[in-house]
Amino acid sequence: MVTGTRAAVxxxxxxxxxxxxxxxxxxxxxxxxxxxxxxxxxxxxxxxTSLKTSAEISAATSxxxxxxxxxxxxxxLLTSSTYLTFFRNSALxxxxxxxxxxxxxxxxxxxxxxxxxxxxxxxxTGVFLTYLIPDTLLFxxxxxxxxxxxxxxxxxxxxxxxxxxxVYPTLTIPFCTWIMIGYFSSxxxxxxxxxxxxGAGYFQLLTRIFLPVALxxxxxxxxxxxxxxxxxFLYPMAFTTSADQLVLPVGIVTTLIKGDVFNWGQxxxxxxxxxxxxxxxxxxxxxxxxxxxxxxxxxG
Numbered sequence: 539m540v541t542g543t544r545a546a547v548x549x550x551x552x553x554x555x556x557x558x559x560x561x562x563x564x565x566x567x568x569x570x571x572x573x574x575x576x577x578x579x580x581x582x583x584x585x586x587t588s589l590k591t592s593a594e595i596s597a598a599t600s601x602x603x604x605x606x607x608x609x610x611x612x613x614x615l616l617t618s619s620t621y622l623t624f625f626r627n628s629a630l631x632x633x634x635x636x637x638x639x640x641x642x643x644x645x646x647x648x649x650x651x652x653x654x655x656x657x658x659x660x661x662x663t664g665v666f667l668t669y670l671i672p673d674t675l676l677f678x679x680x681x682x683x684x685x686x687x688x689x690x691x692x693x694x695x696x697x698x699x700x701x702x703x704x705v706y707p708t709l710t711i712p713f714c715t716w717i718m719i720g721y722f723s724s725x726x727x728x729x730x731x732x733x734x735x736x737g738a739g740y741f742q743l744l745t746r747i748f749l750p751v752a753l754x755x756x757x758x759x760x761x762x763x764x765x766x767x768x769x770x771f772l773y774p775m776a777f778t779t780s781a782d783q784l785v786l787p788v789g790i791v792t793t794l795i796k797g798d799v800f801n802w803g804q805x806x807x808x809x810x811x812x813x814x815x816x817x818x819x820x821x822x823x824x825x826x827x828x829x830x831x832x833x834x835x836x837x838g
Contacts, residue, residue, distance in 0.1 A: 588807040595802050611807040623782055624789035627699045634703045635767035636760055639710040647718030648744050662719055669712035677776045699783045706767045714759035721755030757823055765816050786812045
Protein backbone atom coordinates (compact mmCIF):
# COMPACT_ATOMS: atom_id res chain seq x y z
CA MET A 539 0.00 0.00 0.00
CA VAL A 540 2.79 2.39 0.95
CA THR A 541 4.66 1.53 -2.22
CA GLY A 542 1.61 2.31 -4.35
CA THR A 543 1.16 5.63 -2.59
CA ARG A 544 4.81 6.58 -3.22
CA ALA A 545 4.48 5.64 -6.89
CA ALA A 546 1.36 7.79 -7.22
CA VAL A 547 3.13 10.72 -5.58
CA UNK A 548 6.09 10.26 -7.92
CA UNK A 549 3.87 10.22 -11.00
CA UNK A 550 2.03 13.33 -9.81
CA UNK A 551 5.35 15.07 -9.13
CA UNK A 552 6.67 14.23 -12.60
CA UNK A 553 3.40 15.45 -14.11
CA UNK A 554 3.70 18.74 -12.22
CA UNK A 555 7.31 19.16 -13.38
CA UNK A 556 6.25 18.46 -16.96
CA UNK A 557 3.49 21.09 -16.78
CA UNK A 558 5.89 23.65 -15.29
CA UNK A 559 8.41 22.93 -18.04
CA UNK A 560 5.79 23.33 -20.77
CA UNK A 561 4.60 26.57 -19.19
CA UNK A 562 8.17 27.88 -18.99
CA UNK A 563 8.82 26.94 -22.62
CA UNK A 564 5.59 28.64 -23.71
CA UNK A 565 6.48 31.93 -22.04
CA UNK A 566 10.05 31.70 -23.28
CA UNK A 567 8.94 31.36 -26.88
CA UNK A 568 6.29 34.04 -26.38
CA UNK A 569 8.76 36.66 -25.16
CA UNK A 570 11.28 35.56 -27.79
CA UNK A 571 8.65 36.14 -30.50
CA UNK A 572 7.83 39.57 -29.06
CA UNK A 573 11.55 40.40 -29.03
CA UNK A 574 12.03 39.29 -32.63
CA UNK A 575 8.98 41.23 -33.86
CA UNK A 576 9.94 44.38 -31.97
CA UNK A 577 13.57 44.51 -33.12
CA UNK A 578 13.32 43.02 -36.61
CA UNK A 579 10.35 45.04 -37.84
CA UNK A 580 12.36 48.25 -38.56
CA UNK A 581 15.17 46.58 -40.59
CA UNK A 582 12.66 44.43 -42.51
CA UNK A 583 10.66 47.55 -43.36
CA UNK A 584 13.88 49.29 -44.44
CA UNK A 585 14.76 46.36 -46.71
CA UNK A 586 11.30 46.36 -48.27
CA THR A 587 11.40 50.11 -48.87
CA SER A 588 14.89 49.93 -50.39
CA LEU A 589 13.55 47.58 -53.06
CA LYS A 590 10.82 50.00 -54.17
CA THR A 591 10.83 52.82 -56.67
CA SER A 592 9.97 56.34 -55.55
CA ALA A 593 6.64 56.08 -57.36
CA GLU A 594 5.68 52.91 -55.52
CA ILE A 595 6.75 54.35 -52.17
CA SER A 596 4.54 57.41 -52.64
CA ALA A 597 1.61 55.36 -54.00
CA ALA A 598 -1.24 54.33 -51.71
CA THR A 599 -0.27 50.65 -51.64
CA SER A 600 0.69 48.23 -48.90
CA UNK A 601 3.96 49.37 -47.28
CA UNK A 602 4.83 45.76 -46.42
CA UNK A 603 4.81 44.40 -49.97
CA UNK A 604 6.95 45.11 -53.03
CA UNK A 605 4.90 44.95 -56.22
CA UNK A 606 7.77 45.84 -58.58
CA UNK A 607 11.07 45.00 -56.83
CA UNK A 608 14.14 46.77 -58.13
CA UNK A 609 17.81 47.14 -57.22
CA UNK A 610 18.02 50.60 -58.75
CA UNK A 611 18.56 52.25 -55.36
CA UNK A 612 21.50 49.97 -54.60
CA UNK A 613 23.04 50.44 -58.05
CA UNK A 614 22.68 54.21 -57.89
CA LEU A 615 24.30 54.50 -54.48
CA LEU A 616 27.10 52.03 -55.11
CA THR A 617 28.01 53.79 -58.34
CA SER A 618 27.79 57.26 -56.78
CA SER A 619 31.17 58.84 -56.12
CA THR A 620 29.64 60.94 -53.33
CA TYR A 621 28.30 57.93 -51.43
CA LEU A 622 31.57 56.05 -51.90
CA THR A 623 33.40 59.09 -50.50
CA PHE A 624 31.19 58.98 -47.41
CA PHE A 625 31.91 55.28 -47.04
CA ARG A 626 35.66 55.78 -47.46
CA ASN A 627 35.76 58.59 -44.90
CA SER A 628 33.83 56.49 -42.39
CA ALA A 629 36.14 53.51 -42.91
CA LEU A 630 39.29 55.61 -42.51
CA UNK A 631 37.98 57.33 -39.39
CA UNK A 632 36.82 54.07 -37.80
CA UNK A 633 40.08 52.19 -38.46
CA UNK A 634 42.29 55.04 -37.25
CA UNK A 635 40.18 55.60 -34.14
CA UNK A 636 40.29 51.89 -33.30
CA UNK A 637 44.10 51.88 -33.67
CA UNK A 638 44.55 54.97 -31.49
CA UNK A 639 42.08 53.67 -28.89
CA UNK A 640 43.80 50.31 -28.56
CA UNK A 641 47.29 51.84 -28.39
CA UNK A 642 46.21 54.01 -25.45
CA UNK A 643 43.56 52.00 -23.60
CA UNK A 644 45.46 48.68 -23.39
CA UNK A 645 48.60 50.08 -21.68
CA UNK A 646 46.42 52.33 -19.50
CA UNK A 647 44.24 49.41 -18.40
CA UNK A 648 47.30 47.27 -17.72
CA UNK A 649 48.86 49.98 -15.57
CA UNK A 650 45.67 50.64 -13.62
CA UNK A 651 44.89 46.97 -13.02
CA UNK A 652 48.36 45.52 -12.34
CA UNK A 653 50.90 48.28 -11.63
CA UNK A 654 49.36 49.34 -8.36
CA UNK A 655 50.18 52.87 -7.23
CA UNK A 656 48.62 55.50 -5.01
CA UNK A 657 45.27 56.63 -6.37
CA UNK A 658 45.07 53.99 -9.11
CA UNK A 659 41.56 52.85 -8.10
CA UNK A 660 40.29 56.43 -7.98
CA UNK A 661 41.90 57.19 -11.33
CA UNK A 662 40.32 54.09 -12.88
CA THR A 663 36.87 55.19 -11.68
CA GLY A 664 37.52 58.70 -12.95
CA VAL A 665 38.43 57.34 -16.39
CA PHE A 666 35.07 55.60 -16.61
CA LEU A 667 33.13 58.62 -15.30
CA THR A 668 34.45 60.72 -18.17
CA TYR A 669 32.58 58.41 -20.53
CA LEU A 670 29.29 59.30 -18.83
CA ILE A 671 29.50 62.97 -19.85
CA PRO A 672 26.94 63.51 -22.67
CA ASP A 673 28.25 64.41 -26.11
CA THR A 674 25.90 67.39 -26.25
CA LEU A 675 27.83 69.04 -23.40
CA LEU A 676 31.21 68.63 -25.10
CA PHE A 677 30.94 69.87 -28.65
CA UNK A 678 30.61 73.56 -27.65
CA UNK A 679 33.85 73.50 -25.55
CA UNK A 680 35.46 71.64 -28.45
CA UNK A 681 34.47 74.50 -30.77
CA UNK A 682 36.25 76.88 -28.39
CA UNK A 683 39.37 74.71 -28.45
CA UNK A 684 39.38 74.56 -32.26
CA UNK A 685 38.99 78.35 -32.44
CA UNK A 686 41.92 78.79 -30.05
CA UNK A 687 44.09 76.44 -32.15
CA UNK A 688 43.22 78.40 -35.31
CA UNK A 689 44.10 81.72 -33.67
CA UNK A 690 47.32 80.40 -32.12
CA UNK A 691 48.68 78.33 -35.01
CA UNK A 692 46.64 79.23 -38.06
CA UNK A 693 45.59 75.58 -38.52
CA UNK A 694 41.94 75.17 -39.46
CA UNK A 695 40.54 72.04 -37.83
CA UNK A 696 36.87 72.40 -38.70
CA UNK A 697 35.45 70.77 -41.82
CA UNK A 698 38.19 68.13 -41.94
CA UNK A 699 37.36 64.44 -41.75
CA UNK A 700 40.60 63.71 -39.88
CA UNK A 701 39.42 66.00 -37.09
CA UNK A 702 37.06 63.18 -36.10
CA UNK A 703 40.09 60.93 -35.58
CA UNK A 704 41.22 63.39 -32.90
CA VAL A 705 37.79 63.84 -31.30
CA TYR A 706 36.36 60.31 -31.26
CA PRO A 707 39.00 58.83 -28.91
CA THR A 708 37.58 61.05 -26.16
CA LEU A 709 34.50 58.83 -26.42
CA THR A 710 36.12 55.46 -26.98
CA ILE A 711 39.23 55.44 -24.78
CA PRO A 712 37.50 55.78 -21.35
CA PHE A 713 35.06 52.92 -21.88
CA CYS A 714 37.57 50.66 -23.64
CA THR A 715 40.01 51.24 -20.79
CA TRP A 716 37.30 50.28 -18.31
CA ILE A 717 36.53 47.09 -20.24
CA MET A 718 40.19 46.11 -20.33
CA ILE A 719 40.65 46.87 -16.61
CA GLY A 720 37.88 44.39 -15.80
CA TYR A 721 39.39 41.74 -18.04
CA PHE A 722 42.97 42.20 -16.84
CA SER A 723 41.76 42.05 -13.23
CA SER A 724 40.18 38.65 -13.89
CA UNK A 725 43.55 37.16 -14.93
CA UNK A 726 45.24 35.30 -12.01
CA UNK A 727 48.06 37.29 -10.47
CA UNK A 728 50.19 34.15 -10.30
CA UNK A 729 50.85 34.46 -14.03
CA UNK A 730 52.47 37.88 -13.88
CA UNK A 731 54.22 37.11 -10.59
CA UNK A 732 55.84 34.04 -12.15
CA UNK A 733 56.83 36.03 -15.23
CA UNK A 734 58.38 38.80 -13.13
CA UNK A 735 60.34 36.24 -11.11
CA UNK A 736 61.67 34.77 -14.37
CA GLY A 737 63.00 38.20 -15.32
CA ALA A 738 60.31 39.45 -17.69
CA GLY A 739 59.67 43.20 -17.84
CA TYR A 740 56.28 44.85 -17.77
CA PHE A 741 56.24 45.28 -21.54
CA GLN A 742 56.97 41.57 -22.06
CA LEU A 743 54.37 40.76 -19.43
CA LEU A 744 51.76 42.75 -21.34
CA THR A 745 52.57 41.54 -24.85
CA ARG A 746 53.41 37.87 -24.20
CA ILE A 747 51.05 36.95 -21.36
CA PHE A 748 48.22 39.41 -20.89
CA LEU A 749 47.27 40.15 -24.49
CA PRO A 750 47.00 36.49 -25.57
CA VAL A 751 44.97 35.63 -22.47
CA ALA A 752 42.86 38.79 -22.68
CA LEU A 753 42.08 38.46 -26.39
CA UNK A 754 38.26 38.40 -25.85
CA UNK A 755 38.50 41.64 -23.89
CA UNK A 756 40.63 43.25 -26.59
CA UNK A 757 38.12 42.18 -29.25
CA UNK A 758 35.22 43.54 -27.17
CA UNK A 759 36.95 46.90 -26.78
CA UNK A 760 37.82 46.96 -30.50
CA UNK A 761 34.22 46.27 -31.51
CA UNK A 762 32.96 48.99 -29.20
CA UNK A 763 35.44 51.54 -30.55
CA UNK A 764 34.58 50.64 -34.15
CA UNK A 765 30.84 50.86 -33.53
CA UNK A 766 31.06 54.26 -31.84
CA UNK A 767 33.33 55.76 -34.50
CA UNK A 768 31.29 54.28 -37.36
CA UNK A 769 27.84 55.33 -36.12
CA UNK A 770 28.60 58.66 -34.38
CA PHE A 771 26.33 61.40 -35.71
CA LEU A 772 26.56 64.52 -33.51
CA TYR A 773 30.25 65.35 -33.88
CA PRO A 774 30.49 64.96 -37.68
CA MET A 775 27.22 66.89 -38.03
CA ALA A 776 28.68 69.77 -36.02
CA PHE A 777 32.27 69.76 -37.25
CA THR A 778 32.05 68.89 -40.97
CA THR A 779 30.04 70.53 -43.75
CA SER A 780 31.71 69.90 -47.12
CA ALA A 781 30.44 66.91 -49.09
CA ASP A 782 33.94 65.46 -49.54
CA GLN A 783 34.58 65.59 -45.76
CA LEU A 784 31.36 63.99 -44.52
CA VAL A 785 31.09 60.51 -43.06
CA LEU A 786 28.32 58.06 -43.84
CA PRO A 787 25.63 58.83 -41.17
CA VAL A 788 25.73 62.57 -41.83
CA GLY A 789 26.23 62.21 -45.57
CA ILE A 790 23.05 60.19 -45.98
CA VAL A 791 21.00 62.78 -44.14
CA THR A 792 22.45 65.87 -45.81
CA THR A 793 22.50 64.62 -49.41
CA LEU A 794 19.38 62.43 -49.64
CA ILE A 795 17.08 64.85 -47.79
CA LYS A 796 16.63 68.07 -49.75
CA GLY A 797 14.31 70.48 -48.04
CA ASP A 798 11.03 68.67 -47.51
CA VAL A 799 11.79 66.04 -50.18
CA PHE A 800 12.83 62.68 -48.73
CA ASN A 801 14.28 60.11 -51.11
CA TRP A 802 13.14 57.24 -48.90
CA GLY A 803 14.29 54.46 -51.18
CA GLN A 804 17.91 55.61 -51.22
CA UNK A 805 17.81 56.67 -47.56
CA UNK A 806 16.82 53.15 -46.52
CA UNK A 807 19.35 51.64 -48.91
CA UNK A 808 22.16 53.83 -47.58
CA UNK A 809 21.22 53.03 -44.00
CA UNK A 810 21.22 49.28 -44.69
CA UNK A 811 24.57 49.41 -46.48
CA UNK A 812 25.98 51.51 -43.66
CA UNK A 813 24.81 49.01 -41.06
CA UNK A 814 26.39 46.08 -42.90
CA UNK A 815 30.01 46.34 -41.59
CA UNK A 816 29.02 46.43 -37.87
CA UNK A 817 26.50 43.66 -38.50
CA UNK A 818 29.15 41.40 -40.05
CA UNK A 819 31.58 42.11 -37.20
CA UNK A 820 29.00 41.32 -34.52
CA UNK A 821 27.88 38.19 -36.35
CA UNK A 822 31.36 36.65 -36.28
CA UNK A 823 32.68 38.07 -32.98
CA UNK A 824 29.61 38.19 -30.74
CA UNK A 825 30.90 35.47 -28.39
CA UNK A 826 34.15 37.37 -27.84
CA UNK A 827 32.23 40.62 -27.31
CA UNK A 828 29.98 39.12 -24.61
CA UNK A 829 32.95 37.41 -22.93
CA UNK A 830 34.88 40.66 -22.87
CA UNK A 831 32.01 42.67 -21.41
CA UNK A 832 31.21 40.12 -18.69
CA UNK A 833 34.83 39.40 -17.67
CA UNK A 834 35.48 40.05 -14.02
CA UNK A 835 31.78 40.45 -13.22
CA UNK A 836 31.82 37.62 -10.69
CA UNK A 837 35.38 38.03 -9.50
CA GLY A 838 35.55 38.54 -5.76
